[in-house]
Each structure stands twice: as C-alpha cells, then as structure tokens.
Amino acid sequence: GGIITQTPKFLIGQEGQKLTLKCQQNFNHDTMYWYRQDSGKGLRLIYYSITENDLQKGDLSEGYDASREKKSSFSLTVTSAQKNEMAVFLCASSKGQGSEQYFGPGTRLTVL
Amino acid sequence: GDSVTQTEGPVTVSESESLIINCTYSATSIAYPNLFWYVRYPGEGLQLLLKVITAGQKGSSRGFEATYNKETTSFHLQKASVQESDSAVYYCALGDRQGGRALIFGTGTTVSVSP
Numbered sequence: 001g002g003i004i005t006q007t008p009k010f011l012i013g014q015e016g017q018k019l020t021l022k023c024q025q026n027f028n029h030d031t032m033y034w035y036r037q038d039s040g041k042g043l044r045l046i047y048y049s050i051t052e053n054d055l056q057k058g059d060l061s062e063g064y065d066a067s068r069e070k071k072s073s074f075s076l077t078v079t080s081a082q083k084n085e086m087a088v089f090l091c092a093s094s095k096g097q098g099s100e101q102y103f104g105p106g107t108r109l110t111v112l
Numbered sequence: 113g114d115s116v117t118q119t120e121g122p123v124t125v126s127e128s129e130s131l132i133i134n135c136t137y138s139a140t141s142i143a144y145p146n147l148f149w150y151v152r153y154p155g156e157g158l159q160l161l162l163k164v165i166t167a168g169q170k171g172s173s174r175g176f177e178a179t180y181n182k183e184t185t186s187f188h189l190q191k192a193s194v195q196e197s198d199s200a201v202y203y204c205a206l207g208d209r210q211g212g213r214a215l216i217f218g219t220g221t222t223v224s225v226s227p
Contacts, residue, residue, distance in 0.1 A: 033214055042203065042219035058214065090158065098146050098207040101215055103158040 002027035004104035006091050012110045019078040021107045023091030032074040033092040033101065036060055036085075043090065049074055081111045114139055118204045118218035125194055126226050133189040133221045135178075135204035146207035147180050147187040148215065153200045161189075161202070165209055174198075199225045 004025045013019045025032065031050050035043040045058030047066035055066050063085070065077040074091060088108050092101040118135045125131050139145045149161040149171075162171035167182035178189045187204060204218040 031214075035217075043217040045214050048214050092158075098209050098215075100148060100160045100163055100207075102160075103150075105157045 002029075002102070004091055004093060004102055006089075006104040006107050008107060009105065010108050010110070012112065013078075013081045014112055015081060015083060017081050019081050019109070021076045021078075021089055021091075021109075023074045023076070023104055024072055025074075025091075025093040025102070025104075026072065027093055027095075027102060028071070029093035029095055029102075030071070031094045031096060031099075032068065033094075034058075034064075034066060034074065034076045035090040035092065036087045037090060037106075038087045046076065046089075078109070081109070083111045085109065086111050114141055114206060114216055116204050116206050116216050116218040118202075119221045121201075121220070121222035122224060123221060124224045124226060127196055128193045131189075131191045131194045131198070131223065133202055133204075133223070135187045135189065135218060137185050137187065137204075137206045137216075139185070139206060142206070142208045142210075144209035145180075146209050147178070148205040148207065149176070149178055149187075149189050150203040150205060150217075151200045152203075152220075153197075158203070194223075194225045196225045196227055199223060 033048040034046040044060045049068040088106045091104040094101040115138045146165045148163045151161045162173040164171040164180040170179040205215045207215045
C-alpha cells in the first residue's frame with residue numbers, strides 16, 4: 001500500500017498572492033496529477049506529470065504552474081490567487097496514465 | 113470529444129431499497145477505454161470503488177456492481193439493497209488503457225440513504 005499526503009490542508013491567501021500547494025506519494029508511481037474541484041462540481045485537471053521533470057497541461061492550467069522535481073513529489077503554484085479559484089485541490093498518482101488513480105485528502109483554498 | 117455523463121444528484125433512497133446511478137461515456141479518441149467508479153464518503157478522501165477494463169465484464173465491490181457495456185457506452189452503478197453507510201458522492205471516470213491522457217471524471221452524484 002501507500003499514501004498521498006497534501007500540505008497544507010487549509011490554505012488562506014490574499015487576492016493576487018502567489019500560493020504553493022505540495023503533494024507527496026510513496027506508491028513509487030510514475031504519474032502524478034493536480035485537480036481542482038469547485039463546490040458541487042466534478043474534478044478538472046490542472047496539470048499532470050508522467051515522470052520526474054515532466055509537465056503536461058490539463059484543461060485548467062491557466063493561472064497555475066507546477067513542478068515535479070522528484071518522482072515522489074509534485075507541487076502546484078497558484079500564480080495570482082483569485083476569489084473565483086476558491087476550491088478543493090486534489091493531488092493523485094497512478095502507475096500509468098490510464099490506470100486507477102489514488103488521491104490525497106485535498107487542500108482547501110480560501111482567497112480573501 | 114471524450115466525456116462522461118452521470119445521474120445528476122442529489123439522489124435520496126431509503127435503507128434496503130435499490131440504487132442505480134447512470135453513467136454514459138463518449139470515447140471518440142480512446143480505442144480501449146478503462147472505466148471506473150470512485151466514491152467519497154463523508155469526511156474521507158476520494159477512493160476507487162471498482163474498475164472494469166474489458167468490455168462486457170462486470171466489476172463489483174462492497175455490494176455494488178457495474179457492467180461495461182460497449183454497445184450502449186454505459187457503465188451504470190447498481191446496488192440491490194443500500195445501507196445508510198452508502199451515503200456518499202459517487203464519480204464515474206473514463207481512462208485510456210493505452211495511456212496518453214489522464215482520467216476524465218463525471219460531475220459526481222450525491223447519494224443520501226435514509227434509515
């Protein structure tokens with residue numbers, strides 16, 4: 001088994017602020033993902049990475065940067081936080097891109 | 113394009129009643145779809161409930177079943193007799209067995225089971 005940890009659990013920032021969310025996995029999975037989930041809606045893919053130092057844009061990448069400096073970690077940066085970005089951000093990992101994904105507990109972002 | 117459509121919630125059922133959550137998919141660019149149901153129980157993270165990677169096969173877990181129907185492009189989730197502990201949000205998802213992209217999720221269906 002394995003686990004995905006996300007930090008912080010709650011993130012509060014000011015409008016326009018740059019904010020970073022972190023994710024670690026110990027599954028030894030190659031592929032990692034960042035999703036955004038707005039209240040009452042489905043998951044939307046922001047970025048994913050199929051290996052260390054690889055980055056692939058998802059449908060919602062504008063306004064975000066990502067970094068995969070090592071296999072076990074994947075970070076997401078909100079470049080300029082906006083109030084309409086308040087959501088839960090979910091990190092996931094999988095063995096391959098079409099395989100089942102394992103999810104972290106999420107980071108809830110609040111923008112003041 | 114590729115997409116997933118599932119029953120809009122919320123869905124309310126009484127304990128011991130049957131439940132079906134419809135899921136249909138469009139896989140125009142995916143030759144070999146993998147299909148998944150994920151669940152989020154209150155206070156917990158999103159977790160895999162079941163998966164099926166071969167058309168015509170059925171997956172099952174925790175009393176839930178879903179059959180991958182390639183003809184109708186459907187993957188409906190069913191349970192014959194629900195319990196209060198089945199109250200959760202259920203997500204249908206579509207993947208590509210040959211890789212090349214991330215999973216596509218439906219918008220989720222909130223199920224409440226009343227005692």
